[in-house]
Amino acid sequence: xxxxxxxxxxxxxxxxxxxxxxxxxxxxxxxxxxxxxxxxxxxxxxxxxxxxxxxxxxxxxxxxxxxxxxxxxxxxxxxxxxxxxxxxxxxxxxxxxxxxxxxxxxxxxxxxxxxxxxxxxxxxxxxxxxxxxxxxxxxxxxxxxxxxxxxx
Amino acid sequence: xxxxxxxxxxxxxxxxxxxxxxxxxxxxxxxxxxxxxxxxxxxxxxxxxxxxxxxxxxxxxxxxxxxxxxxxxxxxxxxxxxxxxxxxxxxxxxxxxxxxxxxxxxxxxxxxxxxxxxxxxxxxxxxxxxxxxxxxxxxxxxxxxxxxxxxx
Amino acid sequence: xxxxxxxxxxxxxxxxxxxxxxxxxxxxxxxxxxxxxxxxxxxxxxxxxxxxxxxxxxxxxxxxxxxxxxxxxxxxxxxxxxxxxxxxxxxxxxxxxxxxxxxxxxxxxxxxxxxxxxxxxxxxxxxxxxxxxxxxxxxxxxxxxxxxxxxx
Numbered sequence: 001x002x003x004x005x006x007x008x009x010x011x012x013x014x015x016x017x018x019x020x021x022x023x024x025x026x027x028x029x030x031x032x033x034x035x036x037x038x039x040x041x042x043x044x045x046x047x048x049x050x051x052x053x054x055x056x057x058x059x060x061x062x063x064x065x066x067x068x069x070x071x072x073x074x075x076x077x078x079x080x081x082x083x084x085x086x087x088x089x090x091x092x093x094x095x096x097x098x099x100x101x102x103x104x105x106x107x108x109x110x111x112x113x114x115x116x117x118x119x120x121x122x123x124x125x126x127x128x129x130x131x132x133x134x135x136x137x138x139x140x141x142x143x144x145x146x147x148x149x150x151x152x
Numbered sequence: 153x154x155x156x157x158x159x160x161x162x163x164x165x166x167x168x169x170x171x172x173x174x175x176x177x178x179x180x181x182x183x184x185x186x187x188x189x190x191x192x193x194x195x196x197x198x199x200x201x202x203x204x205x206x207x208x209x210x211x212x213x214x215x216x217x218x219x220x221x222x223x224x225x226x227x228x229x230x231x232x233x234x235x236x237x238x239x240x241x242x243x244x245x246x247x248x249x250x251x252x253x254x255x256x257x258x259x260x261x262x263x264x265x266x267x268x269x270x271x272x273x274x275x276x277x278x279x280x281x282x283x284x285x286x287x288x289x290x291x292x293x294x295x296x297x298x299x300x301x302x303x304x
Numbered sequence: 305x306x307x308x309x310x311x312x313x314x315x316x317x318x319x320x321x322x323x324x325x326x327x328x329x330x331x332x333x334x335x336x337x338x339x340x341x342x343x344x345x346x347x348x349x350x351x352x353x354x355x356x357x358x359x360x361x362x363x364x365x366x367x368x369x370x371x372x373x374x375x376x377x378x379x380x381x382x383x384x385x386x387x388x389x390x391x392x393x394x395x396x397x398x399x400x401x402x403x404x405x406x407x408x409x410x411x412x413x414x415x416x417x418x419x420x421x422x423x424x425x426x427x428x429x430x431x432x433x434x435x436x437x438x439x440x441x442x443x444x445x446x447x448x449x450x451x452x453x454x455x456x
Contacts, residue, residue, distance in 0.1 A: 001350070005168045006168065008161045008316070009312045011167070012309070012310075012312040012316060016309040016387075016388065016389070022386050023386065036208070041369040070454075074420075077402050077404075077443065078386070079385050081385065082231065084172055084216055084340045090159070100229075102443075104419050104422050104443035104446075106451045107448075109415060109417050109418075110404065110417075110443065113262075115227075115256050138231065139227040139254075139262065140256055143225050143257060144258050146225040146226075146227070150223070157316070160312045164321060233384070233385065234326050235319075235323050237313065242374055248327070250381050250407060263413060264416070266414070267406045290306050291379040292410075294408075294413075295378060295379045295408050295410050298377040301409045
C-alpha cells in the first residue's frame, strides 16, 4: 500500500516548522526550541535512553548534553531531509525523516558526527504545529546491531 | 531562457515521492523500491555502465552491488537536494537533482562516499508518479575527466 | 513571536529558485548565475570582506576565487537546507538558510569544506525572483570567535 501524499500546504508547513525549529536549536535559543513541543511533549535522543517529558526537562537534557562541550567550541547545524509526512485520522501528523549534524570546529573542516532516522508525531494546537513526540534512531546504533547479527 | 517554476503541488509531490523512495531503498525494501519505477523503467548507476531495464533487473543489480558489502556492515542514507522539476509537453516530468550517500559504519563517524548529479524522467500512471528512467552522473567520474583535460 | 509560515506557493518557488541558481553556479554558468541577482544586487562571501555589487563584479569575484583552484580539479555542489522564508511588508522576501559545499576531487571521497548560515533578501521583478542581497556567515568564523571568547 502506497501512502497518499500529504497536501502541499501541509508538507511545506512541516518543512518550515522544522527549519525554524532547527535555527532555534542551533542558535542556542533553547527555551524557544522547547516551545515548539507541546507542553507534555517527549524527546527521546536515542532508543536506549529514557525520553525527556515536558519543555523544562527537554531543555535540561540539552543543557546537560552541551555541558560536555564546554571546553570544545563547536558550531552545530542540524539538517533534515527525505521528509515523509502522513496525516493520521485522529488529526495528528506523523513525520519520518533523515537527520544529520554538521559540526564545525576551529581550524578544521566540518564533520558529520551523526546520521539518524527520526520519527515525530506532530499535533496542531490553535492552528500551529508542535512536536508531541520525537524518537531518534541513530544509524551508529543500528549498524552496531547489524555487525553483531552478521558475526552471530 | 529561464524555465517556468513547477506548480507547488507537483513540486511537493515529487519531493514526497523521492523521500518515500529512498526510505524504501535504505531500509532494504528492494521490491517496493523497484515498484517506484515503471514496469519498463531504466536505472543507470553510472554513464560507463549499461542501464538495468525493468523492476526485476533493477533489484538484481542492487543485490549484486550490496553483495560486495556482505562482510562490511553499513547503514546508507540517500540524500537528494537542489531539486529542479520541469513538466514536459508530453506529460512526463524531468527532475534533476543532487544526491549524496551518507554511510555509517561501526565505531567511526559517517562518511560521504559519493556525490552525484541525477537525471530522472518521471511518468504519471493512474495518478501516481513512477521513474521512467534514471541516469546517475558521479562527481568522481566528472572530476577525473576534468583532471585529465587540465593535464592534456 | 512565532513568524507566520510563508504560503506554500512562495516557499516552493524559493526552493526552485535556489535549486536552479546552484545548478548554474556549480556548472560554471557564471553569467546566468549572476543573472539571478538584481542588476544592483550584492553578494558578500563573508562578513570580513566587502560585498561585490552588480552582476559583473559578482562574476569577477567568483572567477578570482576559482583561479585559486586552477591546478586543483574539483567538482563543487552547493547544498541549501533548513530554509526560512519570510515575506516583508515592502514586498521583499527574507530567506535564511543553511548551506554547505560538497567538494569532490580525483581519487578521494567527497569532503565538506564549508558550512554556512546565509541571509538573502529577494525581490520580485516582473513576476520573477532575484537576489537583492546575499550575506554569508561561515561557521568557521563563528566558531573561532566562540573559541576566542571562551579563552578570553
